[in-house]
């Protein structure tokens with residue numbers, strides 16, 4: 001059962017008119033050392049983002065295969081990327097970010113986990129000129145797109161993804177969707193304030209305010225990416241939006257065991273968060289076969 005905060009936000013979003021405005025992220029590129037540290041901490045196994053990372057990790061695993069070259073756009077500290085790379089040792093990953101501070105954290109994280117299938121490039125996701133057309137087997141990106149300043153930058157990114165992705169390639173993009181009311185945004189941002197650093201709570205608040213409107217995101221998805229995957233959003237309250245290609249591999253029993261083990265190892269409150277996310281996405285049409 002979702003928490004009272006989530007249920008209240010759900011009812012509010014169902015009933016209210018759009019009053020909130022999109023506000024650009026104060027840090028488009030995240031390079032403030034303290035903020036980077038708070039963000040990295042939130043993404044660790046026991047951090048507040050662990051259930052969200054596990055959900056996206058399981059989704060990404062469905063669209064990538066052994067032998068693929070996978071591009072992670074806006075990899076940040078590579079906490080999400082490392083989780084995926086560890087479960088897919090025969091897949092090669094390129095993590096891209098503009099922030100040197102993030103890339104330093106990412107290098108250290110990958111080294112600490114002894115992963116040899118990840119490399120990093122400093123680059124701008126709106127302009128992938130270092131990559132040839134149809135040269136990438138799969139593209140992933142998790143909670144990055146709201147950092148783009150405007151719809152022109154989002155359009156540029158979608159156009160570049162379409163250009164570099166091989167036909168029939170894997171795709172998993174997820175980002176926040178803008179909620180209609182500032183009250184819902186604040187309730188979401190402060191829901192776990194007691195479990196996380198204040199800087200991370202503020203980062204989350206700014207991210208939700210910077211999220212693109214689902215209708216704008218969907219229009220650009222239709223223009224560029226409709227041939228590469230389907231669009232999903234969490235039911236009624238679009239706090240998360242996904243573009244996902246077709247599944248590119250059979251259910252892998254070893255992977256299933258490992259993902260189930262990661263789920264079992266999470267504390268109860270993280271398991272509840274994961275169940276809520278799975279429920280809202282399932283009602284929005286996106287199933288999670290590896291986590292059921």
Ligand SMILES: C[S@@+](CC[C@H](N)C(=O)[O-])C[C@H]1O[C@@H](n2cnc3c(N)ncnc32)[C@H](O)[C@@H]1O
Nearest residue numbers: 029030074075076080097098099124125142147
């Ligand atoms: C919220 S973090 C997400 C990191 C990671 N994907 C995750 O799931 O934890 C967003 C990242 O996008 C990066 N970023 C923002 N705009 C970018 C751009 N135009 N090109 C490359 N990276 C960008 C930021 O520096 C930051 O590391």
